[in-house]
Amino acid sequence: MNLLFRTDASVKIGTGHVMRCLALAQTVQDAGGRTVFAMVEATPAIESKLTAESCKVLPVACTAGTADDVQQTLRLAREEQAGWVVIDGYQFGAGYQEALRSAGCKVLFLDDYGHASHYSARFVLNQNVSASERLYETREPDTRLLLGPRFALLRREFFPWRDWKREVSPVCRRLLVMMGGSDPDNLTARVLDAVVQAGIGHLETTVVVGGSNPHLAMLQRLAAESGRKIALRNDVADIAELMGAADIAVSAAGSTCWELCLLGLPALLIDVAANQSAVAKELDRRGCAIHLGDQTVDAGKIASELTRLVASFELRRSLSQKARELVDGQGAERVLAVLRGDNEDLADETPLHHESLQLRPVRSTDSRLLWEWANDPEVRAASFSSEPIPWETHSAWFAEKLDSSRTLMWIAQNGNGMPCGQIRFDNRPDRDWEVDVSVAKTMRGRGLASRLIALGVESLLREDRGARVHAFVKPENAASLRVFEKADFERLGTEEIRGDAAVHFVWQKPA
Secondary structure, three states: OOEEEEEOOEOOOEOHHHHHHHHHHHHHHHOOOOEEEEEOOOOHHHHHHHHHOOOEEEEOOOOOOOHHHHHHHHHHHHHOOOOEEEEEOOOOOHHHHHHHHHOOOOEEEEOOOOOOOOEOOOEEEEOOOOOOHHHHOOEOOOOEEEEOHHHOOOOHHHHHHOOOOOOOOOOOOEEEEEOOOOOOOOHHHHHHHHHHHHOOOOOEEEEEEOOOOOOHHHHHHHHHHOOOOEEEEEOOOOHHHHHHHOOEEEEEOOOHHHHHHHOOOOEEEEEOOHHHHHHHHHHHHOOOOEEEEEOOOOHHHHHHHHHHHHHOHHHHHHHHHHHHOOOOOOHHHHHHHHHHHOOHHHHHHOOOOHHHOEEEEOOHHHHHHHHHHHOOHHHHHHOOOOOOOOHHHHHHHHHHHHHOOOEEEEEEEOOOOOEEEEEEEEEOOOOOEEEEEEEOHHHOOOOHHHHHHHHHHHHHHHHOOOOEEEEEEOOOOHHHHHHHHHOOOEEEEEEEEOOEEEEEEEEEOOO
């Protein structure tokens, strides 16, 4: 599969759009595909980075986002035999998408906050924790959404860190500062001022200066005159190692957030652009990071929060644990799987093809995904306890279930590795089992539930050959009633659970 990326980078725009596209490009390359970047603007450092990563870089000579831009992009897509065009940038709106669609082009549109008035791309990807379907209410009926950090695009250098577990040190010694690839407002200088104001003698600070940052000379002078242990690193190639070695970070709230989450690095976040605000606030709300404010935040506040974070082992440990639960590092592979599944030449690999459904045991990193599924309004309405589940309540419940020998839980995945649903069996006092099952919202209505139940029962029988399974369904939930009947469960009658009527089903192995 060949992909053409239409995105730009400059000191003003920043480099985040290109870098997350690079993450997907690397995954495509690892799968044997070719990648081309078509760019109106690019900094020398970005061009060098893309070239070093075996990406072809082609100039687009026009004003970004115009009809001329569309025509040049289409021409390059044809010449490069690109199966997909990936668009990333706020200069690309509704008209740009529609023009590509009308020309028969398959488009993946990377978005952050629903900036376009209408969406017509085949897929819209918003990897942010603040992503919501509400942002894309105005879209074509066949435009599908890929939402949330499950699809976070992380570069190849982070792959070896997927299963790494951070041990939070009681003593915080190493600070990492990262304010983006270009940092046009020179917020890095303000953070250095804060480090000096904080006056934490044992703190060693590493400052990553992006290759497109125009303030390098000034920052070198500030570091040298600070009287603190401050080391500057310019245009680094080992950012994952630097994050792994650090104890805390001060960072811009761009795509770097997902890298910080994967490595469980406690962080103070500054939204350096308006589109980063919702992400930073939501990460703060979920206890995954601390939001300091926008680019107007003063050095005094940064210093105060830095001092608080350094002093509190419990705060750092909590931030690390919650951040790590959010990102598993497989987002780029999931996105590629979706693109492959939508290819007409690979119809047998479509993500909706339930014959390829497989179960895998639930992992600790699935906690956030299960919480989001459980709090889906349709799932809550079908439950015998319809109130939304707080994150803290879910976390405690999940930890208990994960460690219990009386509970078996599996995640259902299609042949491309995309999570489709979950099934759980809890051992009852009478030694029988009770089943709980749900299908991801985007996968409903495709006949997956009965197949998921059948696979779950098969897996349960490998653990307990004489298993007898009970299920309870609200009488008004006609879809679930049909699903259990289709899965060969026998209807026993109606009972009462928590004040609600419930249809009682049972399954047992035929004699």
